[in-house]
Amino acid sequence: MTATRLDGSVILGEIKRDLRARVERLAEAGIVPGLGTVLVGDDPGSHWYVGAKHKDCAEVGIASIRRDLPAGSTLEEVLDVVHELNDDPACTGFLVQQPTGLDEFAILSAVDPEKDVDGLHPTNLGWLVLGKEAPLPCTPMGCVELLRRYDVPIAGARVAVVGRGITVGRPLSLILTRRSENATVTICHTGTRDLAEEVRRADIVIGAAGVPGLITPDMIKPGAALLDVGVSRVVGADGKSRVAGDFHPDVVEVAGSVSPNPGGVGPMTRAMLLTNVVLAAERQLEQAQAGAA
Numbered sequence: 001m002t003a004t005r006l007d008g009s010v011i012l013g014e015i016k017r018d019l020r021a022r023v024e025r026l027a028e029a030g031i032v033p034g035l036g037t038v039l040v041g042d043d044p045g046s047h048w049y050v051g052a053k054h055k056d057c058a059e060v061g062i063a064s065i066r067r068d069l070p071a072g073s074t075l076e077e078v079l080d081v082v083h084e085l086n087d088d089p090a091c092t093g094f095l096v097q098q099p100t101g102l103d104e105f106a107i108l109s110a111v112d113p114e115k116d117v118d119g120l121h122p123t124n125l126g127w128l129v130l131g132k133e134a135p136l137p138c139t140p141m142g143c144v145e146l147l148r149r150y151d152v153p154i155a156g157a158r159v160a161v162v163g164r165g166i167t168v169g170r171p172l173s174l175i176l177t178r179r180s181e182n183a184t185v186t187i188c189h190t191g192t193r194d195l196a197e198e199v200r201r202a203d204i205v206i207g208a209a210g211v212p213g214l215i216t217p218d219m220i221k222p223g224a225a226l227l228d229v230g231v232s233r234v235v236g237a238d239g240k241s242r243v244a245g246d247f248h249p250d251v252v253e254v255a256g257s258v259s260p261n262p263g264g265v266g267p268m269t270r271a272m273l274l275t276n277v278v279l280a281a282e283r284q285l286e287q288a289q290a291g292a293a
């Protein structure tokens, strides 16, 4: 048996098409959404991600505001740019690409929560806990949207989330346990006594630990849906660097569906970022209209 491929690149294309129509409606109201990115240093991976985000924006009709700072920039220098983008009306939403090597909490907290398209500002994470509408984190929402688009049942499903990180595992668990998703979630982490036992019960497994090959075929319930969020760079036998996920490649023999890596959750993260930028612009338009009335 070979599992269905949960193709994030295909869904990214569909979402871009839908967003283009929403951006056109905003344009009729005189609003051009603008995504700002702040990039610190010269890590090639981070440069690739930021470049891809701006290319996506261009395709959808979102304006780009790009601020690249040299390696060795100080927290004060980064915060100056954050404040500038908070005050720039052309920038409807922005993010500071992680990691910066600086105090991430200080940086995240300085972003205007209404412009926080990462959904990682403490206020927005707080709204998630409290169940009020607010920007939601991109990778967790990308996981949920990928399952929805491929009709994987979420309500009532047993989900094993492997990893409790702030950008994926923890917020994803909160999203999946909302009434609108209604899943039963187990968060597994380095303190989990028997990972195989927890994963084996799950209808949906999310690998978000960043440990290559951690989840092996013997742990998978036949027919389960697997989302591979783990991105580690490993050097193969041929000496070339490649992306390795949290799942052993042979899980496709047991699973019902699997997101490839690359080509799965990564593109969905970008799709949700674009969605958050458009949503932020739509909210800002609503507020302007309410203010004018």
Ligand SMILES: Nc1nc(=O)c2c([nH]1)NC[C@@H]1CN(c3ccc(C(=O)N[C@@H](CCC(=O)O)C(=O)O)cc3)C=[N+]21
Pocket: 049, 052, 095, 096, 097, 098, 099, 118, 138, 243, 261, 262, 263, 264, 265, 266, 267, 268, 269, 270
């Ligand atoms: N403030 C902030 N927000 C982020 O959303 C954020 C961040 N910092 N720091 C780094 C992580 C990582 N991330 C990815 C985005 C797209 C792909 C993606 O599209 N990957 C492609 C290509 C992968 C490859 O070939 O390297 C794929 O999976 O097919 C992956 C990973 C966003 N992040």
